[in-house]
Amino acid sequence: MINFILFLVAYILAFVLFPLGFIYALLTFRVSKSKYLFNLAFAIDKLGNAVLGVVMNDVLKKKGGLSFGNFDQTISYCLGRNKQLNTLTMLGSGVANILDFVDKDHCIKAVESYNKRNGIFVPLNDELEQDESR
Secondary structure (H helix, E strand, O other): OHHHHHHHHHHHHHHHHHHHHHHHHHHHOOOOHHHHHHHHHHHHHHHHHHHHHHHHHHHOEOOOOOOOOOOOOOHHHHHHHHHHOOOEOHHHHHHHHHHHHHOOOHHHHHHHHHHHHOOOOOOOHHHHHHHHHO
C-alpha cells in the first residue's frame, strides 16, 4: 500500500512540476539547451522502459534475449542488445530501424554507451575470432 501512495504522490508532483521546471529551464538560459534536452530524452527513455517493460517484452522481443523493464536501462539499449542477440520481433526490428534512421546506429550506440558507463567490456567479433584461434 505504501508503494502505491508513493507512486501517486510522485505522479501528481511530476504532472504539476515537470512542465514548470521544463519551461523555467528553457527560459532562464542557465543550462545548455542541447544537453538539457538530451538528459530529458534519456530520462524519458529509462522511464518508458520501466513503465512499458511488460508490454514491450510481449510485442518487441522473442523468447530469450534481454528483458525490457529494468529502470536502469533505456528502451534503446534493450532494443540494441536484443538486435545483437537476434531476439527482436518484426515490430521490435521496426522500432529499432526507426530509431536508427533518426540517429544512425542509435540502438547499437546505446548498447556501447551503457556498457561504457557500467564498465562492461564486450569484445568485438574479430577479437573473439582471434582469441579462439590461439
